[in-house]
Every structure is written in structure tokens, then in C-alpha cells.
Amino acid sequence: MKEKTVxxxxxxxxxxxxxxxxxxxxxxxxIQFNLKAGEVHVLLGENGAGKSxxxxxxxxAHKPTEGTIKVNGEVVHIEDPIHAQELGIGAVYQEFNLVPxxxxxxxxxxxxxxxxxxxxxxxxxxxxxxxxxxxxxSDIDPTVMVESLGVASQQMVEIAKALNADSKILIxxxxxxxxxxxEINKLFEVIERLVKxxxxxxYISHRLEEIxxxxxxxTVLRDGQYIETVKVxxxxxxxxxxxxxxxxxQLDDFFPKHDVVPGEEILRVENLSTHKLLKNISFSLxxxxxxxxxxxxxxGRTELVKAIFGAEPADSGKIVVKGKEVTIRTPKExxxxxxxxxxxxxxxxxxxxxxxxxxxxxxxxxxKVSNGPFINEQKFNSVAADMSEKLKVKTPSLKQLVCNLSGxxxxxxxxxKWLACESEILIxxxxTxxxxxxxxxxxxxxxxxxxxxxxxxxxxxxxxxxxxxxSDRILVxxxxxxxxxxxxxxxxxxKILKLAAGEA
Amino acid sequence: MENTKLLKLKNNRxxxxxxxQISTFIALIILCIILTFLTDKFFTGKNLISVLRxxxxxSILAAGMTFVIISGGIDLSVGAIxxxxxxxxxxxxxxxxxxxxxxxxxxxxxxxxxxxxxxxIIAKVKIPPFIVTLGGMTIWRGIAxxxxxxxxxxxxxxxxxxxxxxxxxxxxxxxxxxxLVYLAxxxxxxxxxxxxxxxAIGGNEVAAxxxxxxxxxxxxxxxxxxxxxxxxxxxxxxxxxxxxxAVVGTGYELDAIAAVAIGGTSMSGGKGIIWGTLLGxxxxxxxxxxxxxxxxxxxxxxxxxxxxxxxxxxxxxxxxNKK
Numbered sequence: 001m002k003e004k005t006v007x008x009x010x011x012x013x014x015x016x017x018x019x020x021x022x023x024x025x026x027x028x029x030x031i032q033f034n035l036k037a038g039e040v041h042v043l044l045g046e047n048g049a050g051k052s053x054x055x056x057x058x059x060x061a062h063k064p065t066e067g068t069i070k071v072n073g074e075v076v077h078i079e080d081p082i083h084a085q086e087l088g089i090g091a092v093y094q095e096f097n098l099v100p101x102x103x104x105x106x107x108x109x110x111x112x113x114x115x116x117x118x119x120x121x122x123x124x125x126x127x128x129x130x131x132x133x134x135x136x137x138s139d140i141d142p143t144v145m146v147e148s149l150g151v152a153s154q155q156m157v158e159i160a161k162a163l164n165a166d167s168k169i170l171i172x173x174x175x176x177x178x179x180x181x182x183e184i185n186k187l188f189e190v191i192e193r194l195v196k197x198x199x200x201x202x203y204i205s206h207r208l209e210e211i212x213x214x215x216x217x218x219t220v221l222r223d224g225q226y227i228e229t230v231k232v233x234x235x236x237x238x239x240x241x242x243x244x245x246x247x248x249x250q251l252d253d254f255f256p257k258h259d260v261v262p263g264e265e266i267l268r269v270e271n272l273s274t275h276k277l278l279k280n281i282s283f284s285l286x287x288x289x290x291x292x293x294x295x296x297x298x299x300g301r302t303e304l305v306k307a308i309f310g311a312e313p314a315d316s317g318k319i320v321v322k323g324k325e326v327t328i329r330t331p332k333e334x335x336x337x338x339x340x341x342x343x344x345x346x347x348x349x350x351x352x353x354x355x356x357x358x359x360x361x362x363x364x365x366x367x368k369v370s371n372g373p374f375i376n377e378q379k380f381n382s383v384a385a386d387m388s389e390k391l392k393v394k395t396p397s398l399k400q401l402v403c404n405l406s407g408x409x410x411x412x413x414x415x416x417k418w419l420a421c422e423s424e425i426l427i428x429x430x431x432t433x434x435x436x437x438x439x440x441x442x443x444x445x446x447x448x449x450x451x452x453x454x455x456x457x458x459x460x461x462x463x464x465x466x467x468x469x470x471s472d473r474i475l476v477x478x479x480x481x482x483x484x485x486x487x488x489x490x491x492x493x494x495k496i497l498k499l500a501a502g503e504a
Numbered sequence: 505m506e507n508t509k510l511l512k513l514k515n516n517r518x519x520x521x522x523x524x525q526i527s528t529f530i531a532l533i534i535l536c537i538i539l540t541f542l543t544d545k546f547f548t549g550k551n552l553i554s555v556l557r558x559x560x561x562x563s564i565l566a567a568g569m570t571f572v573i574i575s576g577g578i579d580l581s582v583g584a585i586x587x588x589x590x591x592x593x594x595x596x597x598x599x600x601x602x603x604x605x606x607x608x609x610x611x612x613x614x615x616x617x618x619x620x621x622x623x624x625i626i627a628k629v630k631i632p633p634f635i636v637t638l639g640g641m642t643i644w645r646g647i648a649x650x651x652x653x654x655x656x657x658x659x660x661x662x663x664x665x666x667x668x669x670x671x672x673x674x675x676x677x678x679x680x681x682x683x684l685v686y687l688a689x690x691x692x693x694x695x696x697x698x699x700x701x702x703x704a705i706g707g708n709e710v711a712a713x714x715x716x717x718x719x720x721x722x723x724x725x726x727x728x729x730x731x732x733x734x735x736x737x738x739x740x741x742x743x744x745x746x747x748x749x750a751v752v753g754t755g756y757e758l759d760a761i762a763a764v765a766i767g768g769t770s771m772s773g774g775k776g777i778i779w780g781t782l783l784g785x786x787x788x789x790x791x792x793x794x795x796x797x798x799x800x801x802x803x804x805x806x807x808x809x810x811x812x813x814x815x816x817x818x819x820x821x822x823x824x825n826k827k
Contacts, residue, residue: 311714332716341714349714352707354774359700364715366697373696417715 006072006168008038012200013058013089013169018067020053027053031067031226033219035169035200040191042211043204044246045221046406046436051204054221055171058202059091060084071169090162091171094178096154098161100147105129107146108161132160135197136190152183159190170194171202176210177434180297180462181497188214206436208239209465220245247438256441257469258448263287265323266456267339267425269308272317277303279481281317285425290447290457292471294464295500299477301460302344305427308458309341310334321425335364337425340418342411344429344460350414353403357395358384360402360413365421387416391446408439415446426450429460444470464493478502524768524820525780531816532787539794546797553676559789560678561737563782565756566763567689568730570781573764574693575726576706576773577633581622581640582760585731586753588648589614590738594657594748597664604661612735618644619731620724627720633727641757648750656749660742668743678740685733689778698725706773762809763788766816787812 006012013035020028028050035041043051056062057069060078068075071087078084084091098107105125106113114121114128129142138156146154155175162170172191176184191201191214205211211218212235220227220242227245267285272278277300285291293301307314310328319328321337328334334341343349351360361384362369369379384398391412395405402413411431418426431447432440447470451457461467467474474486476499484499519526540547565582572579589611597607618640625636670677693699701722704712713719737756742748767784769776791812795805 309714330716330718331714332718335716343714348708349710352704352711352774354707355703359703363700363704363712363717366700370697373698375695375697375700377695 006037006198008036008198010037010072011035012037012072014068014070014073015054015057015064016068016070018054018057018064018069020057020062021065027224028057028064029225031221032229033226035202037168037198037200038195039216040195040201040203040214042215042218043202043221044206044211044218044242046246046438049221049246049436050224051221052173053224055091055173055202055204058084058089058169058171060089085165085167088166088168089171090165090167090169091173092155092158092162092175093173094175096158098146098154098157101145103143103145104133104140104149104157104160105142107157108132108142108164110161112165128164129160132163133157135163135193136160137186137193138190151178152180152186155179155187156190163194168198169200169202171204173204174206174434175203176205176207184210206434208237208242208437211242212237212239218242222246222248243437246436256445256448258452260288260448260451260472262289262472263454266321267308268318268320270318270320272304272307272314272319274303274307274312274315277480278307278314279479281482283475283482283485285456285458287424287454287456288451289472290451290459290470292467292474293458293460293477294462294467294474294496295477295483297462299500300480301477302429303480304477305341305429305458305460308334309339309427311341335421335423338421338423339425339427340364340421340423341427342414342418342429342431344433346407346410346414346434351402351410351417354401356399357388357393357402357405357413358398361387361398361416361420364417368421383420384416387420388413390419391416392442406439407435408442411435411439411443412446415450419450423455425456425458427458427460430462431459432461432463432466440466464496467491467496468493476500522768522777522780523823525777525783527819528767528780528783528787528816532783532790535787535790535794539790539797543794543797546794551793551797553674553679555786555789555793556679556682557676558793559785560676560682561740562756562759562763562788563682563785564685564733564737564740565760566767566781566785567685567778568733569757569760569764570689570767570769570776570778571693571702571726572633572730573761573769573771574706574773574776575702575723576709577626577723577726578637578761579619579622579633579727579730580637580757581618581644582730582734583753583756584641584644584648585615585618585734586738586741586756587750588618588644588738589735590742590748590752591648591652591657591750593738594660594742595652597661598657598659598748604663608664608739611738612732615731615733615735615738616728617731619727619729619734622731623724623727624720626727627723645750652748652750654750656747658747660746660748664739664743665746666743668740668745678744681736681740685736686778686782692729693778698722702726703774706775708774759788762813765813768820784816787816 011034015031015033018028018031031054045051053062057064060080060083069078076087108129109125114124126142133140136156136159140153140156146157175187179187195201203214215232217229217231219229264287265284266287270282272281281304295301303312306312308319310330310333313329318325326337328337347353362380369376369383388398393409393412402410432443447457459470468491472488474491475482476484476496478500479502483502486495545551569579592614593607593611596602596610597604622636622640625631626633667677672680701717704717705719705722709719741752763784764781766787767780769780795808
């Protein structure tokens with residue numbers, strides 16, 4: 001292909017009337033999309049809106065049924081991901097494509113190992129890896145194993161890998177989902193650096209906060225259809241407008257928090273400690289209360305809730321449920337004490353993805369619908385039907401496999417599971433992670449309903465607006481202990497951040 | 505658009521979920537038709553009954569293997585456990601002269617016990633099933649060989665012989681046993697907590713644990729059940745050949761795994777149905793029978809069976825990848 005000089009602002013990638021049909025489904029319907037050199041173009045849309053199909057069409061994983069794609073003004077038919085790479089299109093997916101037991105340089109050059117005299121030119125590999133890592137402002141050692149790197153560093157390696165392949169078009173698929181606040185800011189610096197060099201970035205995100213900081217233009221998709229492309233002013237986006245475009249209706253209130261008068265104390269934790277991390281954690285929880293737990297990733301929030309539930313039991317300390325001291329060493333014992341845990345990672349920990357919805361709902365309470373070892377199908381079905389109706393799980397059938405549901409619906413199945421075993425203490429670890437805006441509001445409403453029904457809720461969250469809006473009280477953790485408790489009316493993002501950093 | 509999509513999903517669910525099994529079934533029918541034309545003897549009552557009889561042992565073992573594989577494991581010790589239970593039973597019944605029913609009971613206990621020990625190690629020491637049952641494979645056979653000192657036992661009592669060679673209304677006893685095993689397996693997988701937990705563990709062990717399921721208990725039960733079916737097979741084999749030996753059953757585990765794979769059960773666990781395995785075992789039985797009738801040499805038979813295993817799973821994989 002002939003080389004063309006590309007200036008910042010030139011359109012380097014275009015999709016015209018692109019349609020992608022799968023048997024029975026139109027995944028993309030007449031999409032218009034273009035990307036300019038030196039811009040961050042955000043793709044916004046709920047789950048199922050067609051964002052991933054669009055990316056996969058860009059990277060050659062899918063071929064469009066109709067429509068044209070142009071790279072640098074020339075019509076191309078992207079054959080496969082390798083061809084996309086040759087055209088300068090690189091992608092960093094949510095799930096990294098790195099080989100854990102190879103070092104950074106080997107990963108950056110995977111499949112493109114430079115040769116000198118017939119053997120791999122290790123020296124050049126390391127030198128070049130250093131260069132591309134420099135481009136993203138990272139000083140990772142090219143010779144360390146990828147496995148030993150943190151998530152944020154691994155992401156940098158992925159970006160470096162794309163740059164090494166000379167990508168002019170960089171697709172980032174929800175890159176912030178796995179990062180802490182600090183790491184996200186670092187990522188934004190890297191993106192800005194690349195954009196200044198003329199790279200065009202396609203950025204996929206659910207988080208309006210981020211779009212505010214990073215976006216030049218936003219293209220909204222809904223149900224596979226192109227809705228609109230909006231040019232946005234940094235730090236001054238119209239969130240309500242974007243949400244309206246995305247969900248097709250106005251959302252008056254993101255956080256419809258209802259106040260509930262708390263009832264009796266239902267859970268008390270005294271001096272809970274683990275050898276590894278947790279240090280003398282004490283707090284109490286009342287019926288109808290939503291207790292927020294804030295803090296940075298690694299502060300011990302997940303460890304704490306897993307200790308209470310029995311998934312990773314504590315080494316010392318007391319757990320008191322309804323005034324009685326209890327022993328909780330296994331999830332089974334947690335469940336018997338009417339505690340339910342909706343884990344952070346629905347895919348890995350929350351649900352059996354390849355099983356049906358009804359089985360997942362009954363999974364923790366099969367005893368209740370069985371006579372001895374035999375399942376009573378009538379009871380089994382009615383529990384599944386009741387719960388899914390109560391929590392408004394959207395599905396054509398309860399025999400649908402969970403993996404076919406959206407993130408929001410999956411979270412509802414998790415909650416259904418715990419309601420089916422009559423849990424009274426619900427622990428929600430990052431309850432809205434990976435869930436689109438519309439479904440988030442539904443999850444918040446459910447939390448309200450549950451609190452009203454007298455359930456006590458512990459919510460671990462890294463999203464400050466959510467934490468502030470939904471909690472009746474906030475505990476902030478820092479390095480395994482509680483660094484502060486904030487009462488309603490007394491919270492602010494700054495206070496939480498300070499406590500989380502251990503500065504208060 | 506959304507609604508029609510959902511409707512379509514609903515109607516197709518049966519075919520969608522059982523696609524592999526349906527195509528295995530169709531393949532079986534086609535295979536039978538072809539063999540009917542190619543040979544005079546295939547489509548005769550006598551031959552069809554004998555296909556069923558020949559397939560019964562592999563079917564029974566494959567049923568146990570289905571549980572193991574759905575739970576995300578594998579059991580390489582199946583053939584060895586068959587040998588252990590049959591050899592010790594034969595020795596006790598013929599040489600020591602114990603009651604044949606007590607002998608059969610001992611065979612079942614041996615099967616369950618060896619399975620349970622493996623399950624216990626897999627669950628508690630947390631070693632991959634492949635390794636534990638690989639070790640088991642040589643240990644159980646070693647014990648069997650040592651116990652009978654490598655010698656065979658001939659001339660079993662009538663009760664045992666009947667189980668191998670007798671029939672009820674024309675149906676051979678091993679076929680009846682296999683039918684019972686399949687009904688029981690279906691019931692266990694579909695209608696009991698144990699079955700649901702088996703799928704859950706294979707589908708996502710962490711999520712299963714966090715749902716309060718005792719993984720260890722379920723795993724021990726699964727391998728014990730597989731061992732029980734080995735014990736049953738050991739008894740049937742003894743009856744059929746009117747002899748017992750510590751060298752029977754070599755490679756049976758591989759036939760069982762093949763039947764499970766042809767039957768569409770996912771080798772990574774969490775997915776599969778018991779009837780698929782039965783179809784898989786029948787496909788293998790019909791092919792072997794047909795090749796015998798056509799006087800294909802046993803060496804060629806091995807090659808063909810191998811091609812069928814890889815071919816069947818490939819077709820399935822190719823179709824899935826296309827989606």
C-alpha cells in the first residue's frame with residue numbers, strides 16, 4: 001500500500017452504512033462511524049448495543065454483511081485480525097491477550113520475533129520494547145515475566161504491543177474497568193500522549209465521568225443502531241443528554257435512594273483479622289440499612305466480605321448474627337446464617353454461566369426444594385419463577401443459559417439466588433460493575449426495595465457517586481483496617497479518597 | 505425485532521441444546537442403513553441383539569465417565585477398577601467358595617471404594633483428576649494382579665454366568681443392566697441435587713463453592729459412582745466369559761471417554777447429557793460390529809474407530825466455531 005502522510009484531524013477510518021447480520025439478529029444496522037487522527041472517539045451504548053460487534057468488525061473478527069470500510073480513504077475488506085494489524089488497527093481488549101509465562105519483550109513481539117542470523121534478535125527486542133514502553137511513559141523492565149506484573153502494567157504492555165505493530169488506530173475496550181482511580185489517570189495521560197502523536201483512539205466505556213475527561217467525540221449506539229455522533233467539550237459534557245441518547249429515555253434520577261428507618265442490629269463484627277491482611281475490623285449493621293464500604297483496590301474490602309460470608313474465613317475475631325455469636329468457616333455456614341454474597345466477578349464467582357437461569361437461582365437453596373436427595377420440580381420451578389418475577393429478570397425462558405443474559409440481568413439472577421435462600425444480610429461486592437446505565441438504576445431500585453423489606457445490605461463499591469448516593473453509612477478501608485466511618489450528610493468524594501489513601 | 509428473536513430462541517432451544525446428540529442419532533441411523541445394505545447379516549434380530557450385548561459394558565462404563573467429565577474431571581482408572589473387582593470376586597467365589605451373591609457384593613464394594621479413595625484425594629489434596637486416576641490405573645491393576653498372582657479363574661457359578669449370558673424375553677441380561685444404569689443416571693443427573701451439583705462444579709467450581717455446595721462431597725460421590733459402575737461391569741464381564749482375570753479391561757477407560765466425547769459432552773465440563781453418551785457407545789458398537797461382519801482386519805478397525813472419534817468431535821467443533 002502506498003504511504004500517505006496523515007495529518008492530525010484527517011479521517012483515518014470510516015464505516016459507511018455498515019450492517020452486520022447474524023442468523024436471526026441484526027447486530028449492526030446501518031452504522032456510520034469515522035475516526036480522525038489525533039482524537040479520542042468514545043463508543044457509548046448499553047450492553048447489547050453493538051459496541052463489541054462494531055469493534056470486531058474493525059479488527060476483522062467479523063465481516064460486515066453490507067456497507068464499506070475505508071482506511072485512510074481507501075476501501076478495504078478486512079480479512080482477519082492479522083490483516084487489520086497490517087492496516088494499522090490494534091486493539092486492547094478487556095481480557096488481555098498476554099502469555100503470562102513469557103517476559104514483556106517476548107509478549108510485545110509475539111508472532112513477530114525479529115531474527116538475526118536465523119536466531120531471535122533478543123537485543124533488538126529488548127531495545128525496541130523499551131522504546132515503545134517509553135512512548136506510553138512506562139518504565140517496565142522488558143525482561144520481567146508478564147505474570148508478575150499488576151493489571152495496570154499488563155495493560156501498558158498490551159498498548160505497547162499494539163504500538164510496536166505500528167498501530168495508528170488504537171481500540172481500547174473498557175480499559176478502565178480493571179483499573180484504580182490513580183491508574184485510570186495514568187492511562188489518560190498515556191492516551192493524550194498518543195493522541196498528540198496522531199494516533200486515533202476508539203475508547204469504549206460505560207462511565208460518563210471518564211467520557212467527560214477524555215472524549216473529543218462520542219458515538220452512541222442503541223440496539224445495534226447508529227443513534228448520533230456528538231462532539232463534546234471536555235469537562236463539560238451533558239450527561240443527561242448522553243444517557244437519554246443511550247437508553248432512549250430520560251433518566252430523572254440516577255440514584256433513586258429511598259430512606260429507610262433502620263431496624264434492629266442484625267450483624268456485628270468484632271476484631272475480625274486475618275494473618276494476611278485484615279486488622280481488627282469491627283462494625284455493626286442494622287436491618288434495612290445499606291452500609292457502604294469504600295477504599296482502594298487491595299485495601300481488603302473483598303477479603304472482609306468474604307471473611308464474613310465464610311468464603312475466606314478470618315483467623316480471629318467474632319461474628320455476631322442477631323445477637324448470637326456464630327462460627328462461619330465455609331460459605332455453607334454463611335448461608336445458614338442467612339448471609340448472601342454477590343461477588344465482584346459474576347463470571348468467575350457469581351454464577352455458573354453455562355447452566356440455566358432456574359438452576360442458578362436454586363443453586364444455594366436446593367435443600368429447600370428437595371425431599372432428601374430428590375428435587376421437587378414443582379417447588380423448584382415455582383421458586384425460580386417467583387424470584388425472577390420479583391427481580392424482573394428479563395428472559396424469554398428460565399431455561400435460558402445465564403451466559404446469554406446481559407450483566408444487569410445476571411446480577412438480578414445472583415440476587416434471586418440469595419433471596420431464594422431467604423438471606424437477610426446481602427453483601428454486594430461492586431454490584432454494578434460492567435452493568436450498563438439503565439440496568440444500574442434497576443439494581444439501585446432493587447437495593448431500595450430490599451432495604452425496605454428489612455434486608456441489611458453491605459455494598460462494596462469503587463464508584464464514589466454510587467457509594468455516596470446509595471449508602472446510609474460509609475466505612476472506608478485502608479490497608480486492611482477501617483480508616484474511618486462517615487455518617488450520612490457528612491460524605492464527600494474528597495473525604496472518602498483521603499480516608500482511602502490513609503491520609504486522614 | 506427483539507420479540508421475534510426471543511420467540512425464535514424459545515422454539516429452537518431443544519434443537520439448539522441437543523444439536524450434537526441429534527446429529528449423533530442421525531449418524532447412527534444412517535450407519536445402520538448403510539450396514540444393512542452392505543452386509544446380509546447386520547439387520548437381523550440376532551445380530552442387533554448382539555450389537556447391544558457387545559455395547560453394554562462400554563455403555564455402562566461411559567455412563568460413569570459422563571458424570572466424571574461433566575464435573576470437569578476424567579477417570580483413567582476405569583479399566584483397572586473393572587479388573588480389580590472382577591479378579592478378586594472370581595478368586596473368592598471359585599477358589600474360596602463364598603456365596604456368589606456375596607462375591608458380587610464385594611465386587612461392587614471394591615469398585616465404590618477405589619473410586620471413593622480417588623475422589624477423596626482429588627477433593628482434599630486437590631490434585632488434578634488426570635494424575636490421581638493415572639496413578640490409580642496402575643495401582644488398582646497392580647493390586648489385582650498381585651492378589652490373583654497373575655493367574656485366571658475359570659468356571660463360575662450359574663448365577664454369575666446368567667448375568668453375563670442369560671436373557672429376559674430375549675433381551676440379554678447385560679443389556680437390561682445397562683438400561684437400568686442409564687435410567688438411574690438420567691434420574692440422578694436431572695432430578696437430584698447431586699446431579700445439579702455435578703453440572704455446577706464442572707461449569708464453575710468457584711461459583712458452586714460460593715453457593716454453599718460442598719465440592720469435596722460431590723466429587724467423592726461422583727468418583728464412587730463411576731467406581732460402582734466399574735464393579736457392575738466387572739461382574740458382567742466375568743459372567744460373559746465364564747472366567748475372571750486381572751488383565752481384563754485394559755483400555756476400557758479410553759473407549760468410555762470416546763463414547764462420552766462422541767455423545768457431545770464437553771471435555772471441559774459443565775455440559776452434556778447421558779443419552780448422548782449412550783448414542784456414542786452405540787455408534788462405536790455398531791461400527792465395530794459392522795466392520796467385523798465385513799471382515800475388516802482388527803488393525804484397520806482400530807484406525808477407523810480412531811478416525812470416528814476425532815471426526816465426530818471435529819464436526820461438532822467446526823459447527824460451533826462457525827457460529
